[in-house]
Amino acid sequence: MAKKNIKLKWTLLATYMLIGIIPLVIMTQIALESVQGYFVEERKKELLLQANVISGHISISDYMYDESKAFVFDYDINHTSKQSGYRIMVLDRSGVVVNDSNKTEEGKTYFLPEITDALNNKDVARVMENDTVHAAVSIVDDRSNCIGVVLVCDSVTDIYENVAAIRHKIFNMIMLLMVVVVLIDLFMAWWFTNPLNKTIEVIKKMSDGHFDQRIPVNDFLHTELAELAESSNNMAEQLDRIETSRREFVSNVSHELKTPLSSIKVLSDSILIQDPETVPKEMYVEFLQDINSEVDRMTAIINDLLTLVRMNREEVELKPAFVNLSEMIGDIVRRLEPIAEKNGITLKYNMVDEVTAEVEATKISLAVSNLIENAIKYNTENGSVNVTLEADGQNAFITVADTGIGISEEDINKIFDRFYRVDKNRDRETGGTGLGLSIARSAVLMHNGSIKVSSSENEGTTFVINIPLRQK
């Protein structure tokens, strides 16, 4: 977990660097380069201007050819150099230095490219390797002949130094900014990872089976993380519910199977302790019949359970086909009529509409059978059961109404729960498993339908199944 936090932290830091600091460094560098370039160009222009002024002055004063003016020439050059702070050299046509404000190069011959350019009447200014600018300008006589060159030199290190000082200041600021960014990043990483860690911790506990864990949503200020925490909490609640219902289911199944098993055990024990010589044969038969009916009951429970489990399996897909519901219900009613008759119940089928619907016949048939069987089972003497089939443009409605014992308001919401039976004793006689309505509801829900019940105690119960005629 700690490893992941470091990763997130560094990712955030790298992101800030990438989108913040690096472009800032590059932009500063570019800006400073162009500022430096601008000042150097300005310096070149200035030197060229100065060189031009001097060249014009030499030309007018005829310093190059008039030996008598040598002193004034010298004074002029020195004076101008002192005033401007530039080094000034004057060279003749052959590149020999005739005057140097520094007095070190006089008499020497210079073969610099800028001097050659100037002798060809092309004024140039260049930055040399030793960070000085050379501005070379030709001196022309009154017949426009090039008679020499004025070379004005000045260092540009002052410009470089100034720019370097600015750069230094900016980079110091960037360093400071980086420290601030790292601090913000650490804070942000904590800000994000802290609630994330809490969420992960709780989810881990959940995955270990502790579904009672909840993430403290109020600690989170960020909406997305709060949403994540809330969704995780909802998931935990759902898992909690599933787990509770699973436990209940297992305990119900065990209990339901234990009852007939205990009965079998009691019956077989009580017959085994008898003396076989004295026990009449009829007693054996009676006990075996009782054991047989308990086995039948267990078989019925297991069969119902298997049906229910099969229906609730997600991967089981509905295989619907067009089925004539009118005929299907007619068949069910005919099949159950003998049982109704045996119980003294009148079973009627009222087909209002001829209906064909897209259903899986076995499943809907099972649901309807369960409802009619219940209506017969939980009826009163001379009672009746009315089965009605109707349809509108979209849905089929199958109503099973009885004049039976009814269901109390307290029980009506629980009758669809697995193994729920209103009267356990009575149901043992009727052979109910408490799973019939769960199976019926699962079958109807699989068809995107609904099942509703209304009842009054001692008056009767009405179930209405509603299924769409077409499955999407």
Ligand code: ADP
């Ligand atoms: P069972 O196998 O016990 O019939 P069901 O799931 O079909 O299980 O029904 C659950 C309980 O609902 C029944 O035990 C019964 O108490 C009640 N019940 C179901 N149908 C009716 C009905 N038509 N009239 C009265 N009570 C009913």
